[in-house]
Amino acid sequence: MSNTTRPLTLLHLYPDLLNLYGDRGNIITLRQRCQWRNIPLTVQTASLGDTVDFGPVDIVFIGGGSDREQTLLFTDFQKYKGPALVEAAENDLPLLSVCGGYQLLGRYYRAHTGEEMPGLGLFDAWTEAGPTRLIGNVVAEAPVLGPDVTLVGFENHSGRTFLGTKDIRPLAHVRSGYGNNGDDRQEGAVYRHAVGTYLHGPVLPKNPALADWLIRHALIRRYGDDHLPALPDRWEMAAHQSIIRRFSQSG
Amino acid sequence: MLQSPRFLLALWTGKAAIWLNRRIGHGGTSFPGTVSRKLAPSLLTALARQLPQGSLFVTGTNGKTTTSKMIAAIAAGASIPVTHNRAGANLIGGITTAFIDSASALGQLRGRLGIIEVDEATVPQLVQEVQPRVVIVTNFFRDQLDRFGELDKTVQLVSDALGKLPKKSVVLLNADDPLVAHLGRFFPGKVIYYGMDDRHCGSATMQQSAETRFCRACGHPLTYDWYYFGQLGHYRCTNCNLVRPQPSIVVRQIELRGEQGSRFTVETPEQRFDLTLSTPGFYNIYNALAAVALAVQLKLPAQAIEKGLQGYRTNFGRMEQLPLPDNKKAFLALIKNPTGCDEVIRTVAQPTGTKRLLVIINDNAADGRDISWLWDADFEALIPALPLIKQVQTAGLRGEDMALRLQYAGIPAEQLTYQSDIAQAIAGAIKDTQPGETLYILPTYTALLAVKTALTKLGYSPNYWEE
Numbered sequence A: 001m002s003n004t005t006r007p008l009t010l011l012h013l014y015p016d017l018l019n020l021y022g023d024r025g026n027i028i029t030l031r032q033r034c035q036w037r038n039i040p041l042t043v044q045t046a047s048l049g050d051t052v053d054f055g056p057v058d059i060v061f062i063g064g065g066s067d068r069e070q071t072l073l074f075t076d077f078q079k080y081k082g083p084a085l086v087e088a089a090e091n092d093l094p095l096l097s098v099c100g101g102y103q104l105l106g107r108y109y110r111a112h113t114g115e116e117m118p119g120l121g122l123f124d125a126w127t128e129a130g131p132t133r134l135i136g137n138v139v140a141e142a143p144v145l146g147p148d149v150t151l152v153g154f155e156n157h158s159g160r161t162f163l164g165t166k167d168i169r170p171l172a173h174v175r176s177g178y179g180n181n182g183d184d185r186q187e188g189a190v191y192r193h194a195v196g197t198y199l200h201g202p203v204l205p206k207n208p209a210l211a212d213w214l215i216r217h218a219l220i221r222r223y224g225d226d227h228l229p230a231l232p233d234r235w236e237m238a239a240h241q242s243i244i245r246r247f248s249q250s251g
Numbered sequence B: 001m002l003q004s005p006r007f008l009l010a011l012w013t014g015k016a017a018i019w020l021n022r023r024i025g026h027g028g029t030s031f032p033g034t035v036s037r038k039l040a041p042s043l044l045t046a047l048a049r050q051l052p053q054g055s056l057f058v059t060g061t062n063g064k065t066t067t068s069k070m071i072a073a074i075a076a077g078a079s080i081p082v083t084h085n086r087a088g089a090n091l092i093g094g095i096t097t098a099f100i101d102s103a104s105a106l107g108q109l110r111g112r113l114g115i116i117e118v119d120e121a122t123v124p125q126l127v128q129e130v131q132p133r134v135v136i137v138t139n140f141f142r143d144q145l146d147r148f149g150e151l152d153k154t155v156q157l158v159s160d161a162l163g164k165l166p167k168k169s170v171v172l173l174n175a176d177d178p179l180v181a182h183l184g185r186f187f188p189g190k191v192i193y194y195g196m197d198d199r200h201c202g203s204a205t206m207q208q209s210a211e212t213r214f215c216r217a218c219g220h221p222l223t224y225d226w227y228y229f230g231q232l233g234h235y236r237c238t239n240c241n242l243v244r245p246q247p248s249i250v251v252r253q254i255e256l257r258g259e260q261g262s263r264f265t266v267e268t269p270e271q272r273f274d275l276t277l278s279t280p281g282f283y284n285i286y287n288a289l290a291a292v293a294l295a296v297q298l299k300l301p302a303q304a305i306e307k308g309l310q311g312y313r314t315n316f317g318r319m320e321q322l323p324l325p326d327n328k329k330a331f332l333a334l335i336k337n338p339t340g341c342d343e344v345i346r347t348v349a350q351p352t353g354t355k356r357l358l359v360i361i362n363d364n365a366a367d368g369r370d371i372s373w374l375w376d377a378d379f380e381a382l383i384p385a386l387p388l389i390k391q392v393q394t395a396g397l398r399g400e401d402m403a404l405r406l407q408y409a410g411i412p413a414e415q416l417t418y419q420s421d422i423a424q425a426i427a428g429a430i431k432d433t434q435p436g437e438t439l440y441i442l443p444t445y446t447a448l449l450a451v452k453t454a455l456t457k458l459g460y461s462p463n464y465w466e467e
């Protein structure tokens, strides 16, 4: 099975609006890790006014933006892409959302004024504006991705996100850093194969386990075949371990 | 002028701290100013008030230091003594230090004109303490985001601060940056725009480092005739009819001469003259243009401008050539955000002889704790030059992250090496460089200071670094 080519399509949503904090690195990482395994990856983009057919899409990425740019795209997202995206995600489409993108996929965002901005409700989660920004390096444990898998990254958000109970799990448990809200030591969310996280840095280059989790589930969904040769990951793990050495509070 | 005992005590404490700093071998720091401000919070205001020609503020993400030094060179050409935070310490403490240093023991300021490089987040406070004659804003890019939150907040901070300026202050804005030009809409006083008008230096596509392609007024995508870099270019909005303001100080007919620098024509409302710049880099033409715009406000003659800019030498770490023996060449260039870094990469990737590369990334507070901007910089542009690049090394606290970035840009993992110690990395790289080859050293801010120390220990430090 692995002798046949298994092309994949990645959709990057709003790359021109949601591109804070090196989000582009996540796309570069997925592209390279597919290419090194002879998996042709086509990267498509969709922005304001575009409608999307999620049929041919295998992985979706949506990043974070400034408040201003998130407001610009909010209506567009709700109207043109959101419902189809939710439907595809319910059918196990792998999806990575970071920071602002993560918040948009929750049930609502409550501003300082008390005003609630509805989200897409893919994640049973909600976000409240916080008084301070939660900023710094994060080390977390992510058994969801495999035994002993750690995640590292940098967070910078003022929103506090809380997870509900409906089929949702945290992506990771924080060892050091704040995570979703700075209180319950949860970081990110996983629902089916949709992932939300506050980690950037960007998140995928230094966390090849998460990158490969997305690629693997895309292959299974499209081809029923999870064959994915291991990569040396020398610099990936060197960078990963250096964050753990410097910032992990225990272990 | 008779100063109060409290003022003199603060001044002398500051001067003692500066003296002590120099004795221990630190450069200009913010510490002396910070201590003095505790003793006399209005010290800076009292000193700045003495300047007969007032103060110029230079702010914006890129080009602050270079623009300030260029206008200082022009002022020197016109024999105007200046008070200038030339060490580049651009927060309130460092600015106060520069004023203390420029004052006599009795508190008499030696400068006649203040040239103050100001960090964007410090502009609101400084505007209250020092009422500037002119404020120039160069450009807005994301830089050390974790310190400010997000770019919009920075733009808003500067915009609000401009609203508090005295009525007679003048604001100079870069017409080519839609984020900067938009500030002019909210400033009630006199606004003057400067910009470039040379289609040949523009490109048809936008770089990754562009901060926005949307109209600040209505949110509609902007239409560009051409781009210079990032979001800078000739733009307009087809939805709300916002247009790039017509600049009154304009650079035309740019001739780029590689490592030799550039030549171009400047037009002001009064005159037109040619300038030669011996500092390479397209962005330095913008810095020169900003300095010219300031000089025109001061009504300095064209001869002083020509003389000042011609004699201008690159700042430490801004694509500076190091004096190495044995026909080895080395260039040192600070990298701190995607736009500036892209310009440096462009220079490194030029097809000129064999070269080596050492990239040193730190994530100390002054560098920005968050290094994700490395992924927005276009290191992929190095790939066509790979046959000429004999060695790629990384170092610093985030050297492994840097190696990872270069690997994903397309440099094979086995061709990358990492050395945690900066001094050893520098010594090794210089030793490995063969006669006729060029070594490029690309450090972040605090790494640059470590590089400087290492080079001095190795005996490669010329005196003018100590300026």
Ligand SMILES: [Zn+2]
Residues within 6 Å of the ligand: B215, B216, B217, B218, B219, B220, B237, B238, B239, B240, B241, B242
């Ligand atoms: Zn508009």
